[in-house]
Amino acid sequence: MKAIEIAMIVKGILDGNPDDEIISVAKIEFAEKNQISFISNPLYEKFYYTTKAGALLVSNDFTVKDKRSDVNLIKVKDPYLAFLNVIELFEENDDLAFSGISDNSVIGNNCDISEDVYISDFVKIGQGCKIGSGTKIHANSTIEPFVEIGSDCIIYPNVVIYKGCKFGNNVIIHSHTVIGSDGFGQLRHDDGSFQKIPQKGIVVIEDDVEIGSNCSIDRATIGETRICKGVKLDNQIQIGHNVIIGENTVIVAQVGVAGSTKIGKRCMIGGQSGIVGHLEICDDVIIGASVGVSKSITKPGLYTGYRAKPSKENLTQEVYIKKIPELEEKIKILQKKLDKKENKLIK
Amino acid sequence: MKAIEIAMIVKGILDGNPDDEIISVAKIEFAEKNQISFISNPLYEKFYYTTKAGALLVSNDFTVKDKRSDVNLIKVKDPYLAFLNVIELFEENDDLAFSGISDNSVIGNNCDISEDVYISDFVKIGQGCKIGSGTKIHANSTIEPFVEIGSDCIIYPNVVIYKGCKFGNNVIIHSHTVIGSDGFGQLRHDDGSFQKIPQKGIVVIEDDVEIGSNCSIDRATIGETRICKGVKLDNQIQIGHNVIIGENTVIVAQVGVAGSTKIGKRCMIGGQSGIVGHLEICDDVIIGASVGVSKSITKPGLYTGYRAKPSKENLTQEVYIKKIPELEEKIKILQKKLDKKENKLIK
């Protein structure tokens, strides 16, 4: 693709040779002559002078001391966003490889599968499932009976969806994630043994949700566990039964949310944090990494610490602890003074 | 099913219309006219006045101010336990769908598979395995050679059981759990490189154990890793080689137990906690959430904190840190007083 063509697609202004050929994308440090990269962060501006890239997406106000004639600049409003679009331009089209229903899959009775669905090898689909148009289900995945999946979803290899769960459209589920495994409910008897509490609810995944690999989203005891529209979950996340995650909330890897907790909209939860059960986290809360949340949060803001507190309080506590040796020193001085005075008086 | 029939099954007393038809269960907030729910927690008694449920399981001493004629009450000793039984009443019978051995499965030589075992599609079972009566193995699971599984077990889809592991009866394993992967043993050479220590033991899972999704239970180096009778594990739990988990112990999601640690009976371990290797935790220990246990525990009780301590000690420490600004203030006052006095003396 010519440099001028790329500039036109991203609605940018080309400063360079319109006919230079670009064939793929790369990071600025590693880019070669016929590759395009970008500068978004000012810290990367230094690479302008050393990169071998044939073209760079830069911001409209990008200026340099020594202009290079061998690097095409394409000036745009947001170079990173433009770069994302350029990545898509150069993406090979996999669609042909992923169409049709494999003879090596098993599909149960009374399923309603749209015409252009892709079902790969060794996929087992139980009875009574519905699968919408354009959805792709990759190899070795298991879809239990009565599951409903919307259109244009991607179910990566070796995913398991338990009975009766419901998906909206444009949902992406990565490998080894389980949707709808039993919630953890055990009733303790007097002799210390447990009776399993039946888990009869489902999981509902709304439109535009992406869930990473090796996640566990448990089904509700009764009713639903619900992952609302636009939620993005990283890998190895545990969502307990009857949890609700509000729209456009983002959760980083290895977080655990215990049963019946309700998380608001547009929250961001850092990696390895844990939220105990039966809490409410309001909209627009930011929780740091490795934070333990054991009380409901009713005000937006940043919460951090081993036991979640508003971030300022944690900083104060740190400052306090650091003061101890200083306090100790002051007490010593006071004691000395006082002793001295006593001695004087005694003398 | 009629209200009076349900009352008879749960051995309760019906206060209402015997012939009212109930067709399913629901949470009290969402229940409709032909559904049954329950009130166990006094906090939920308020819903009595607003629920649309056709019937409610309540405790024998349940009383209300304004009696509703449209809600059947079924009085029982333990409403929650009764509700669990009612859930089972309305459960559809899946058994017909899950019987027989699929032609799309592969079973190795010299296996001893009971007659009524269910083996689903794309299940691979290695040579020399034994599988007991009534056990169900769902799609895409892999059972390596010489595994023994007892009767009435449920192996959910996409489970892997490595070579030679042994299961008792009534064991449930959820999807993407691995039983018997290699323990983490690496011998460091002087040049910094590692030699793998062969992991030749097995995992033994006793009767009535349930293990959630995405767990890893490592095989022993030599001998066994053992999960004793009645243990319940939530999702995403890591159990190292040669660990022993005592009877009726419960472990919440994302906990890690390092190699050779022995946990007693009836312990409860909160989510995201970690226990280092080669420790002993005695019977009846309760460990909070996100607790790091780095020493053996020899007394029952509640342990909490970033480094596990008896819960009271942690609270004390919190109180101490909060005292620092107060101490600082007191020191300032002392200094002032002392300075004043000195000035007086000087004057």
Added chain:
Amino acid sequence: MKAIEIAMIVKGILDGNPDDEIISVAKIEFAEKNQISFISNPLYEKFYYTTKAGALLVSNDFTVKDKRSDVNLIKVKDPYLAFLNVIELFEENDDLAFSGISDNSVIGNNCDISEDVYISDFVKIGQGCKIGSGTKIHANSTIEPFVEIGSDCIIYPNVVIYKGCKFGNNVIIHSHTVIGSDGFGQLRHDDGSFQKIPQKGIVVIEDDVEIGSNCSIDRATIGETRICKGVKLDNQIQIGHNVIIGENTVIVAQVGVAGSTKIGKRCMIGGQSGIVGHLEICDDVIIGASVGVSKSITKPGLYTGYRAKPSKENLTQEVYIKKIPELEEKIKILQKKLDKKENKLIK
């Protein structure tokens, strides 16, 4: 195998009956007459007097008070290392069971599969893959298009390798691990919704790497995520996009490493620790268990604590907090003294 034969193989000196027959290995506490065990740790020397083992590997300087005639001693430089070799001696040969390509597998077009590769049942291999000599791919694994795997690798059951990832030789991947799932990149729009950032890089796994079960190693956004030669990862580890893990680094279970972080050579990272993104950890760093690393580390040594610090600083802080009640007491005494004196002066 005769005791003398084992002694010769491990280059040890036999003190006992050369013809005694040994048929397998065991832990010293459980060993039977025809089994061999070892004593490496002095704490285990007491078992010499009670073990039923027919032979023991001991160190060259091992001495006992009361010599037993029924236990063969094989004296070697490093008894544990010798024992590892003996374990291998008695290992049954599985190779015959694991050869050939199953008719129940699906292999895409234009693959280059070496002659002695083992591909088990229900394995799906996409187009354009290369698989080297002696590699074994176990049941229900999915290898997406254009993946390259070297020689003598073991891919355990139900592993998923996404498109285009590259493996060296002697790599071991345990069940339910995902190599190459999408990195977690989401661009937030002003309305709070997210746009997925395409993840177009790959994962490179160098020679002699072992990765445990249920791990997630994300592909790079652009370029590579790289696990260098000799790295050993335990179970349930999360490695973000564009991370580099240096040679011979060891990471214990449930650790998370966020995107673009670079970890040096020969590091050891304890279980459940987390490292935030875009950091550099230098060579030879040891990080404890459950440690949160939020800043780059530039000096080798041991780092511990909820927020990683050199281990000494954490110990100091603990000591400080414990001093608070003592300081409080001292302040009280000072106050009393001062009050007394004031009273005296007043009187």
